Amino acid sequence: MSNMPTTRRYPPWMLITAGSAVIIATYLYLVVWQPESLVGGAGVGPAALIALVGYLIGSGLIIAGAMARMPTSTVTLLPIAIAINIVAGQINNMVGLPLYLDSIGTVLVGLLAGPAAGAATGALSNVIWGISISPASLPYSTTQVVIGLLAGLFARWGWTRRVPTAVAAGVATGVVAAFVSGPISAFIFGGANASAGRSAIVAVFQTLGLDTLGASIAQGLTVDPLDKSIAFLVAVIILRALPSRFSQRFPFARENSVFAPRSASVLARARTVDVLDDRDRAPVPASIAATAPTAAGTDGAAPGTTGTTAAKDEEGGRS
Amino acid sequence: MSQTLSFYQDGTTWIHRLNPVTKLAFVAAVTIAAFGVDNLWWPALLFLLLEVPAAVLAGVAKRFVKLVLGFFAPFLVILFLLQGLTYPEPGTVLVELGPLAVKTEGLVFAGTTALRLLVMVSAFIVLLLTTHPGTLMSAMQQAGLPPKIAYVISATMQIIPSFQARAGAIMQAQQARGLDLGSGGALTRARRLVPLMGPLLLGALTDVENRSIAMESRAFGSPQRPTAFTIVPDSAAQRAARWAMILLAVLAIALHTLGVL
Numbered sequence: 036m037s038n039m040p041t042t043r044r045y046p047p048w049m050l051i052t053a054g055s056a057v058i059i060a061t062y063l064y065l066v067v068w069q070p071e072s073l074v075g076g077a078g079v080g081p082a083a084l085i086a087l088v089g090y091l092i093g094s095g096l097i098i099a100g101a102m103a104r105m106p107t108s109t110v111t112l113l114p115i116a117i118a119i120n121i122v123a124g125q126i127n128n129m130v131g132l133p134l135y136l137d138s139i140g141t142v143l144v145g146l147l148a149g150p151a152a153g154a155a156t157g158a159l160s161n162v163i164w165g166i167s168i169s170p171a172s173l174p175y176s177t178t179q180v181v182i183g184l185l186a187g188l189f190a191r192w193g194w195t196r197r198v199p200t201a202v203a204a205g206v207a208t209g210v211v212a213a214f215v216s217g218p219i220s221a222f223i224f225g226g227a228n229a230s231a232g233r234s235a236i237v238a239v240f241q242t243l244g245l246d247t248l249g250a251s252i253a254q255g256l257t258v259d260p261l262d263k264s265i266a267f268l269v270a271v272i273i274l275r276a277l278p279s280r281f282s283q284r285f286p287f288a289r290e291n292s293v294f295a296p297r298s299a300s301v302l303a304r305a306r307t308v309d310v311l312d313d314r315d316r317a318p319v320p321a322s323i324a325a326t327a328p329t330a331a332g333t334d335g336a337a338p339g340t341t342g343t344t345a346a347k348d349e350e351g352g353r354s
Numbered sequence: 355m356s357q358t359l360s361f362y363q364d365g366t367t368w369i370h371r372l373n374p375v376t377k378l379a380f381v382a383a384v385t386i387a388a389f390g391v392d393n394l395w396w397p398a399l400l401f402l403l404l405e406v407p408a409a410v411l412a413g414v415a416k417r418f419v420k421l422v423l424g425f426f427a428p429f430l431v432i433l434f435l436l437q438g439l440t441y442p443e444p445g446t447v448l449v450e451l452g453p454l455a456v457k458t459e460g461l462v463f464a465g466t467t468a469l470r471l472l473v474m475v476s477a478f479i480v481l482l483l484t485t486h487p488g489t490l491m492s493a494m495q496q497a498g499l500p501p502k503i504a505y506v507i508s509a510t511m512q513i514i515p516s517f518q519a520r521a522g523a524i525m526q527a528q529q530a531r532g533l534d535l536g537s538g539g540a541l542t543r544a545r546r547l548v549p550l551m552g553p554l555l556l557g558a559l560t561d562v563e564n565r566s567i568a569m570e571s572r573a574f575g576s577p578q579r580p581t582a583f584t585i586v587p588d589s590a591a592q593r594a595a596r597w598a599m600i601l602l603a604v605l606a607i608a609l610h611t612l613g614v615l
Contacts, residue, residue, distance in 0.1 A: 081390070081392075083389045083467075083470065084386065084389035084390045084607075087385070087389055088386070098503060099500065099503070102500060102502045102503050102506075103500070103502075105502065106575075107566050107569055107570045107574055107575045108562075108563075108566040110502050110505065110506065110566075110569075110574075110575065111562050111565045111566040111569060112562050112566075113506045113510075114505075114506055114509035114510040114513050115513060115558045115559065115561070115562060117506070117510045118510055118513045118514050118517045118558070119517075119555060119558065121510075121514055122514065122517050122518060122521055122554070123551065125518075127547075133540075139555075159503070159506055159507070159510075162507075163507055163510050163511070165478075166478070166482070167482075167487075167511060167514075169425070170425075170474060170475045170478040170479075171425075171429070171471070171475070223467075223471075224433075224467065224471065225433055225436075225437055225463060225464060225467035225468075226433075226436055226437065227429060227432045227433035227436050227437070227464075227467075228432065231428075231432055234432045234435075234436050237436060238435070238436050238439065238440045241436070241440035241441070241442045242440050242453045242454065244442070245442060246442045246443065247437075247442060250442070269551070269555075273552075273555050273556065273559070276552075276556060277556065277559055277560070281559065281560070281562075281563070284563065
């Protein structure tokens with residue numbers, strides 16, 4: 036993009052890798068070498084501090100690394116995505132659903148601008164929520180990092196082109212999110228939750244014989260897959276409802292054809308080659324993409340990342 | 355719905371005038387100290403000896419108490435009910451109620467967790483009550499926060515109030531068309547979110563394009579560091595104090611590990 040800083044102290048991937056390494060190390064310490072401090076003693080010992088500091092440092096490094104080379108079009112998207120997260124969470128509380136709904140914006144950025152941007156959105160979202168309205172959401176920024184990261188990866192793998200696979204991606208993300216947020220709930224918040232309903236679920240699992248960590252993860256597994264599949268569904272529906280000019284402005288969404296499968300028509304093929312040639316110069320004209328004849332392409336056809344595969348698909352469809 | 359996100363209460367005390375980064379270092383230091391030392395009364399001590407006096411000195415004691423209670427009371431009840439009744443580890447059983455049991459260890463665990471969170475949350479509330487969000491951003495930018503991150507944080511703070519106003523307007527418009535917000539089961543409530551969220555999200559996203567064009571034409575994201583319009587005063591003493599606070603927090607943990615504290 037036009038506005039890359041010319042001199043940087045570190046390559047950005049280094050910060051992202053370092054941040055991920057810190058988060059993974061923290062998680063492994065908390066879960067695999069489960070500190071016995073939860074058993075007996077006065078409290079939770081060093082586990083809470085390590086969870087807090089490790090997760091926050093990791094999220095901070097990922098934010099710094101992902102933001103360093105983000106184009107302006109993505110940077111301006113972030114405040115709106117974060118506001119969507121926060122306001123949707125509040126509306127959810129007002130209407131009274133036993134969900135979170137606070138990751139729609141994160142998923143949206145993940146789909147449009149890729150895993151790194153999604154991770155930064157998620158982390159910043161909870162940091163801003165934490166320093167403005169509720170400090171308790173600050174430690175959960177790592178969960179949102181993972182949600183944004185997975186949203187971007189699923190988009191790259193083509194899971195968001197059709198609604199059923201998008202929902203499946205949401206369920207998978209929810210399962211991972213439950214495992215990531217379990218230690219935060221258990222070690223920092225003692226298993227309790229701002230919502231009485233969700234805390235009751237933890238209580239039920241504890242009476243069933245799980246420890247606090249296990250009960251927190253189990254609580255996440257009952258709520259998160261549903262919540263994240265809703266987030267994916269809403270994000271995909273919104274981005275399809277917008278004029279495709281909007282999503283085509285983002286190089287990531289364009290190159291991986293994140294939304295509708297691109298039909299292998301003559302027009303689409305010509306444009307595919309075009310886009311690859313000067314991918315950062317001109318956005319694809321939306322009117323053509325929307326009205327392109329779809330006779331040749333089948334729905335499952337792989338998006339034409341190169342002109343030749345698109346041509347092959349077309350032949351296959353005709354024979 | 356509140357029109358503004360900030361808790362800031364205007365004032366002229368020395369706590370108000372401190373560099374926000376110093377106050378941020380205070381938040382970090384007390385949080386580290388509270389979570390690092392494994393003792394039931396230690397966080398309570400931090401709260402009573404450092405945070406309450408800070409709120410009183412800054413003249414924000416009334417709102418401090420209100421915010422801390424409002425945020426903390428429901429959480430406290432839930433935490434004690436949860437760990438008081440269903441603490442999963444073995445321990446001394448005080449009262450037995452069928453599958454539920456009140457255990458000393460559970461109560462101690464809930465107490466420790468609650469007090470630690472109290473320290474963290476109150477430190478944040480002191481910071482937010484005495485610091486204007488704009489000043490906080492300027493100070494952090496001067497301390498080395500990249501301008502893009504600073505932009506995202508401050509833009510979000512400005513967008514959310516207007517977003518909430520927009521959401522309120524949409525809700526009223528839909529209610530005027532006969533949308534009933536008060537009743538129904540989970541599924542009806544879920545379906546009701548569609549006419550609320552749809553217009554809100556679509557409207558917000560269509561603004562993005564104009565905004566980014568306007569910002570790029572003003573050289574946003576250029577590698578050159580812009581000069582600051584407001585310069586937040588800082589002093590060598592405060593710089594030293596920041597390091598001292600963090601070191602003291604680490605020292606407290608070290609002393610505790612060695613068995614002194």
